[in-house]
Amino acid sequence: MIIGIDLGTTNSLVAYYTEDGPRIxxxxxxxxxxxxxxxxxxxxxxxxxxxxxxxLLYPDSAASVFKRTMGSDKKxxxxxxxxTSEELSSFVLRSLKEDAEVYLGEPVTEAVxxxxxxxxxxxxxxxxxxxxxxxxxxxxxxSEPTAAAIAxxxxxxREDAKFLVFDLGGGTFDVSxxxxxxxxxxxxxxxxxNFLGGEDFTxxxxxxxxxxxxxxxxxxxxxKTAKYIHKQADLCKMGFEDSRxxxxxxxxGEEVYELEVELTEYEKKCEDLLERIRIPVKKSLxxxxxxxxxxxxxxxxxxATKLPVVRRFVGKLFRALPDTTINPDEAIALxxxxxxxxxxxxxxxxxxxxxxxxxxxxxxEVSIERENGGYESGHFSPIIERNTVIPASRTETFYTMHDNxxxxxxxxxxxxxxxxxxxxxxxxxxxxxxKAPKGKESIDVTYTYDVNxxxxxxxxxxxxxxxxxxxxxGQQVDMTDEEIAARMxxxxxxxxxxxxxxxxxxxxxxxxxxxxxxxxxxxKVIEHALQKFEQALNTQDPPKIExxxxxxxxxxxxxEDIK
Numbered sequence: 300m301i302i303g304i305d306l307g308t309t310n311s312l313v314a315y316y317t318e319d320g321p322r323i324x325x326x327x328x329x330x331x332x333x334x335x336x337x338x339x340x341x342x343x344x345x346x347x348x349x350x351x352x353x354x355l356l357y358p359d360s361a362a363s364v365f366k367r368t369m370g371s372d373k374k375x376x377x378x379x380x381x382x383t384s385e386e387l388s389s390f391v392l393r394s395l396k397e398d399a400e401v402y403l404g405e406p407v408t409e410a411v412x413x414x415x416x417x418x419x420x421x422x423x424x425x426x427x428x429x430x431x432x433x434x435x436x437x438x439x440x441x442s443e444p445t446a447a448a449i450a451x452x453x454x455x456x457r458e459d460a461k462f463l464v465f466d467l468g469g470g471t472f473d474v475s476x477x478x479x480x481x482x483x484x485x486x487x488x489x490x491x492x493n494f495l496g497g498e499d500f501t502x503x504x505x506x507x508x509x510x511x512x513x514x515x516x517x518x519x520x521x522x523k524t525a526k527y528i529h530k531q532a533d534l535c536k537m538g539f540e541d542s543r544x545x546x547x548x549x550x551x552g553e554e555v556y557e558l559e560v561e562l563t564e565y566e567k568k569c570e571d572l573l574e575r576i577r578i579p580v581k582k583s584l585x586x587x588x589x590x591x592x593x594x595x596x597x598x599x600x601x602x603a604t605k606l607p608v609v610r611r612f613v614g615k616l617f618r619a620l621p622d623t624t625i626n627p628d629e630a631i632a633l634x635x636x637x638x639x640x641x642x643x644x645x646x647x648x649x650x651x652x653x654x655x656x657x658x659x660x661x662x663x664e665v666s667i668e669r670e671n672g673g674y675e676s677g678h679f680s681p682i683i684e685r686n687t688v689i690p691a692s693r694t695e696t697f698y699t700m701h702d703n704x705x706x707x708x709x710x711x712x713x714x715x716x717x718x719x720x721x722x723x724x725x726x727x728x729x730x731x732x733x734k735a736p737k738g739k740e741s742i743d744v745t746y747t748y749d750v751n752x753x754x755x756x757x758x759x760x761x762x763x764x765x766x767x768x769x770x771x772x773g774q775q776v777d778m779t780d781e782e783i784a785a786r787m788x789x790x791x792x793x794x795x796x797x798x799x800x801x802x803x804x805x806x807x808x809x810x811x812x813x814x815x816x817x818x819x820x821x822x823k824v825i826e827h828a829l830q831k832f833e834q835a836l837n838t839q840d841p842p843k844i845e846x847x848x849x850x851x852x853x854x855x856x857x858x859e860d861i862k
Contacts, residue, residue: 301409301438301642302399303635305446306388306426308366308496309469309602311335312632313395315403316640321450321633326398327801332628333395335469336363337387339377346394349801352808355530356815358522362387364498367470369429370421385425389432396433410435411639413631415471416442417491419659419713419723420754420771438642442655443468444475445486446634447600450625460595461487463583465621466631467576467609468601470496474579476587476594486656488587488686490579495572497536497603503568504532508547508558515551524551527816535560539607550816566608573612580616586686597621600630660685661746661754664710664719666700674700677719679712682746692747696761699741703734707742711756711771726771730758803836803848809855828854 303321305312310332313324323331328348338350338361345353354361362375365384374381392412399407412435414426423440430437444464459480466473473491477484505528509517517525531549538545539562547558584591599621603609605628613621625633662681666674683693699707707730714722732740745757754771810829814822828851835847 300403300405300407301411301639302396302407303446303632303637303639304392304395304410304412304430305443305632305635306366306392306412306414306429307335307468307602307631308364308471309335309498310628311391311395312629313399314629314632314636315399316636316643321636321640323629323632324395324399324402326395327401328805333391333398334363335366335388335391336361337365337377337382337390338362339380341378344390345801345804346390349805349808352805352812355526355812356523356808358526364470367494370419370423370425385429386432388426388429392430392433392435396435408434408436409438409639411439411441411635411642412437413441413443413446413635415466415468415491415493416444416473416475416486416489417471417493417658420725421723422493439638441635441638442473442475442486442489442658443631444473444489444600445477445484445655446631446638447598448475448477448484448634449637450630450634451598451622461589461593463580463594463597463617464600465580465597465604465613466491466600467603468496469603470494470498472496472576472579472601474583476583476589485688487589488583489656489658490582490586492575492579495575496601497606499572500569500603500606500608501529501533501536503565503572504535504547504560505529507560507565507568508532508549508556511558512556515556527551536606539565540605550818553818562607566611569608573608576609576612577616591617598630599623600627602628655689656686657683657689657691657748658685659713659723660715661725661748662712662722663695663697663744664708664712665697668700679714679717679719679722682744683748685715687748690747690749692745694743694745696741696743698738699732699735700737702737704737704740705731705734707732707758709742709744709756709758711754711769725754726756726769728756728758728767728769730760730767732760733762735762803844806832806848806851806855810851813855813858825858 300315303314312331312333314321315324325331326333326347333347334351336347336350336354338345338353340360350361354363360378362377365375365387369384369388371384374383375387396407410430412426412430414423427437427440444466447464447466448462462477464475464477471491471493472495473489475489476487478487508528509515528549531547535545535547543562545560549556597617597619599613660681661683662679665678665680666676667678668674680695682695683691709728709730710719711725711727712719712722713725716722730742741761743759743761747755756769756771758767810825814825817825832847832851835843
């Protein structure tokens, strides 16, 4: 069976396809959402809610929001170990894989994984490597808006139509325009912002909190306190889902700091973020050559679209109520599982041809001639432009610029800037050519790009007919199958803890956090409850532990409801 995975910035999910349609697979704690958080404790690695709780207590041991740096060289230090984003993501993926295997009662080795539509080649390749490190054969990397469109069954419409998928998650924003024409669901345009999401809307409340309490100097706070304030800001943000006012309360040292925020005040503070949302929407409409009035349906996806400030803005922007019939947190994972079923050719799914687009322009470096007769290098010449339907192949002809030139250097670039320095270098080809007067020798450069983010570059020397080819599977940091296997062996000692113990560990961490957040007699009550649960654990008697776990969980939930 091929599973579908939504590897999110804030939360991740896994789903599979049944005869009754797609279903979310609950994690080991019985919940659909697994926080995309990793925490290290010696030789153990925790993933999900347990890791998130540990992050509040031991911030130096945990990492979150690492999807934003996927495909980069950034490393995260967890205790005395360093990890890349793809390695941290592999731990999340392995946890989801294990949850799926326990739930389904069979081994799981294949997956379809979703990525933001605006992810470039390096980010997509890093996501694929993360899946391989987790022990999964990645059948396909699917764009999140495409997965959402599949989840909503847009491909099952009997009439041709155009859809806009508005995807605002925890850390990234994508807007995609899709068109259904017969059996073909085609992505017409994508745009987005890899550094805009629900975390930024939390950040607005953090800024308001620090502005209100000027005596708290953000740069002087320890990491643990800063993480605590961030969590309280996140809870305050979610409070707007049920009320037009929300309160943020933080106990720091002996002081309690409270901030009450009106929704209208919060909306005003979010104006800059909302304007950043408007830009990709406008860009996608321009690239697709469509007017807003031609869009038949707008679909909301991503947890951040549940925020009232976002929904109100979207309603004004599109002058219509968007479709939110599927839980925004789950739509992408459900769509990925349907795509997986399509790969398996399930009889219950209508045959549909999915097309995608190239999210960034692909081109090469050229020199241009100035009026004084000199040449200026460093200019970008597009070959396959962004939002070209893929697979696609395009050819451009280039001429020599010097007498007796013997080599042509073809730099392979990705980006939108006129200047090479602002774009991403994917690779290069050095091609020997016959010597001749400038402008007499020419080469045809052909780029071919497919749905798996594989780019073939072909250079043909027109005077001789000689052809040189190169296939790019990513940047120079790309790993071979042997290197992936070696890295997996290297990381093998880092084990996710036994499933039977994790629920107990999570409750203990919650109790420890509550103890630290409270003072005086409240601490004594919490400590007594913690000791009672620990005594039950020490007996190693499963029935006693189960009963004590139930009592302690009820105590924690009641306490947090009161507070």
